[in-house]
Amino acid sequence: MFRAVRLWWQSGRGKETSRLFVFELTVVMIGVLAAQQVSNWASNRSQMQEVEGLYRDQMRAFGVYRIIADTYAVAIPCYRERADDLFRIAASDQAADSAQLAFAPLAGMGPDDITTEQYRLLGSQYGESTRTKIGSMQFNLREVQDEVVELNRVWFDFQRLDGAGGKVSDADRAAARAAAVKVRALLARLAENTEVIQQLARQLGVPRKLNPGITPVSNCAEMWRTGLAFRDRDRPDR
Template sequence: MAGLFAFEFVVVVLGVLTAQAVADWSNDRAARAEMRASRERADSEIAFMSAVATAYARTIPCIEQRMTTLMRASSAGSDVEASLLVRPIVWSFPFTELTVDTLLTMRAASGSDTSEHYRQAAFYAARGNRLVDDLADDWEALSIISPESGVVGPGDRQQARILASRARSTLRSLSQISRNIRFRAEKIGVAPRLGPGQRLPRSCAEMWQWGSVLYDPPDGEAGRDRASPPA
């Protein structure tokens, strides 16, 4: 009788262990499938982010020069043409942050370096987006020296110089963030990719003509101008 009981106990335990193994296998398979889908989406977003970063690499020197022009005009007490205060459309780095579980599954499947590149891409995207917002806010505040705002006093010019100087600092930080995003994209193995009809500017003149750090067809919307809708 004791032997029969022991046998039945062993059978039950083996059954439980087998069921647990099957459940673990099924959960692992589902986790890997979710990780692959998340990674595919992330690769697409990082490809666009890398293209936006390339656009900033080309256009930040143009915008920085504009800020320098405004600083000099403010210091000299000169009137500023309204056209010099028109901000080009600035673009964000749209990225859907991967979950901790997805990163852990990715680490198990592809190694810690790979998962770290994706984690860093999310970090730099968030940081870059804050800088884009800061740049847009400071540029908007420069309207205090616009001829359309009325009489411009010495205090307005002094504040404008501070704003332009801060914008230049923001641009330099954004330039570094853009380099980091491109670096992470290269490590992941993703090439820059714009949306349909979008183009990178070939010169500062082209950027100012477009009124945007990259050309976007009239019906394009994804990722652009976090701070305010395009005019």
């Protein structure tokens, strides 16, 4: 068998066939590599388009959050003043009326679910400084979201000062005083986090959204009268 192979090779046909085989293999390998390069380019392009869209969405959202943070800046002193009033009532023998106990909801803002890979791409496309600022913004948005939920929950304890159901007990007054202390602490953290959001947005070059659907109330009286911690363009009657 080996003798037959040697004869076939020595005839020249083997060398010609081998050269043809090498040529065809080279062409195939080049085609495979080219296809892989095209596939990688398309994948990278798709990822870049995705992260560019994510970046634009984040900047638009941050512009809205700057307006919402403005409403918090006006509302927080109003909550603090009302909590102090309720603390004084709780420390006396008086009861509070329903208007004093009412809570005016804040406008909501919260974090987005950005994956580790998306953060990596943001850093690659826009720089580590921008990626870090966006990450810090998301952290503070999550903190604000949790603090607003907790503020709603703690404020409900002031209902124990409602004298409509009878005499307010000493235990109810103690619980209301404790709620006032918690509210003040929550408001301090909320003010700090919303200011950080404003600072990060300024550092990212994000302006306030033009023609927003909400704006700050003019004063505390408006906030308690309307029952909202912001002006809602869609509810002008409030």
